[in-house]
Amino acid sequence: MTAKVKKRDAKVTIHTVAKQANVSIATVSRVLSGSSTVRKDLADRVIAAAEELSYVPSASAQNLAIGKTLTLGVIVPDLSNPYFPRVIKGIEKKAKESDYTTIIADSEGDAAAELSMVNRLSSKVDGLILISPRMDKVDFKNLENSKVPIVVLNRIDSGVGITNVSVDNFSAMSELCGLLLTLGHKKVSFLNGPEGSWQREERKRAISNSEKYGLESVTIEAGGTIQSGYENFELAMESKPTAIICFNDLVAYGVITRAKELGIRIPQDLSVTGFDDIEFAQYSSPSLTTIQSPQGPLGIIGWETLFEKMQTGNSVTAPTIKATMIVRESTGPAKSQD
């Protein structure tokens, strides 16, 4: 009621509250953490005092005492690509349930930055999730010696024993190639993604593998952004493909935009495919044939795997996540050779 408004409210600690409530600091701790039962009236006094003083326990002190930070770190290559925020949302949603808070660091696709972020974060978190890390294999393997538990999303290197959760890019891309073959496409261009990305290798591998079924392909180094699709479109058309397979939806979006500008009709003149199934994919015109790569679930499973590892030390590698092909309007029968 008569909440005295202190002018100079220096830091109020557990002692301040204890004094005000006329109990010991242990009792305050117990009440506030609910770790142990406390007589009703004492508890009430503590709560009232804490309220009145608007006491906020110091996380640092708590962390130091319990030996955990209740924080996890996530490192992504690019927060601007809508794919990643979706994964992060999945992570945060689940992590919050265990009172975990999330530090997010954007490496801007820079391998060196990635590494330094791992180091900077390791002291502030109980665990780390790296999404599609771009660092080279040596550094990647070194992560095995990390003090904090690490889980990697969407990267698998042979001989590297880091726990990972990944989407089956190869099968999905193979399926996409199958679709194109069925539609009569024999000659395609592949706009490949950012260097260092595992997914890039997997997708490419699937395309190369489809050669044996009659899919002739030319690979062009592009990147993972709308702009890279837009700018590399004409290069991709040089080999006169009947379809362009894009590294992801953003690239496909750039391709479609440029194609329209040049008066090339999709899918009548050219088929285009994406990957990821970000929200734009279904709303673009034409809507995009792509691979639905589960983003929320990837984040959720990633967190669960990490959490398990933090608790038990066991690293049960989760089964690979399946990605589903979604056929929309951007693909059609191959244009007959004229």
Place this chain on the structure above:
Amino acid sequence: MTAKVKKRDAKVTIHTVAKQANVSIATVSRVLSGSSTVRKDLADRVIAAAEELSYVPSASAQNLAIGKTLTLGVIVPDLSNPYFPRVIKGIEKKAKESDYTTIIADSEGDAAAELSMVNRLSSKVDGLILISPRMDKVDFKNLENSKVPIVVLNRIDSGVGITNVSVDNFSAMSELCGLLLTLGHKKVSFLNGPEGSWQREERKRAISNSEKYGLESVTIEAGGTIQSGYENFELAMESKPTAIICFNDLVAYGVITRAKELGIRIPQDLSVTGFDDIEFAQYSSPSLTTIQSPQGPLGIIGWETLFEKMQTGNSVTAPTIKATMIVRESTGPAKSQD
């Protein structure tokens, strides 16, 4: 050299390092933090020992000792809207320069969640940035009593003294209305954004204010997503407007998609405008007339303002940020009444 690989490497603390280097923990601390000069050979021993033990100082302990967390918190309404990641990138980029790390929390636009996140985070951070908070005015005003410095981005409530950095939505939207008037549009529909958003009110205010210049408008409650634009398109068309002003680019994107499906040509039959200028705006077809609302700079200035506040306690409210109209293809002369 002979880095003994310890099997059971329990936690290595500053003591472990001190022992191994045969110095006091104070010396270790001094060397590693570079706070004071230490004799070369001692320093070398410390560094070697730390290296060998792959010692990582506990952030919690450091925080507790120095009374800071070197962490800031950011609360956003929706990480999926590309606008926010861009702002965050601006924040992180600058914050990193001062060795600050960023915790990001997604409130999913939920006012209650926002509030609880403020509380959860306040103990773990030195400062907080709220982006476009949706909480009601009472809760918002209460933030004034927060223990940690807070800076709000894109929200101004009269009578609430929270430091804020905002983009001048009103002027920008007014300019957009001016453009439409110039193009002969007299009757427009406005697809308004999510409830609780300050920007929504500002944009609406600008549109209403343009009434005096002859702009007749109908407001429809939509939201801030592609889907909300897509779904509300037909409702927006009921009043037979010659232009639709959309709350943001995402909504505009949904509108354009739906319009195309219905065979309505843009801009010949209908003009459409967005807000924000996310990357898609320039690549969509037609490309989008919109307001370039500086995202990176907003984040940067937001951080600088917060940092200043954390250091000095002063809250110098930064000048409002100007947003620029960008005219592209989605707007054209009003279709003559038939």
Place this chain on the structure above:
DNA sequence: CTGTTAGCGCCTTCAA
């Protein structure tokens, strides 16, 4: 059920 006390790991005076 409650209070006392010993750390958690590090920084930082204060003497030496």
Place this chain on the structure above:
DNA sequence: TTGAAGGCGCTAACAG
């Protein structure tokens, strides 16, 4: 320069 020692604020035995 270096080392010893006292906190930082909180949790978790351990007594009572």
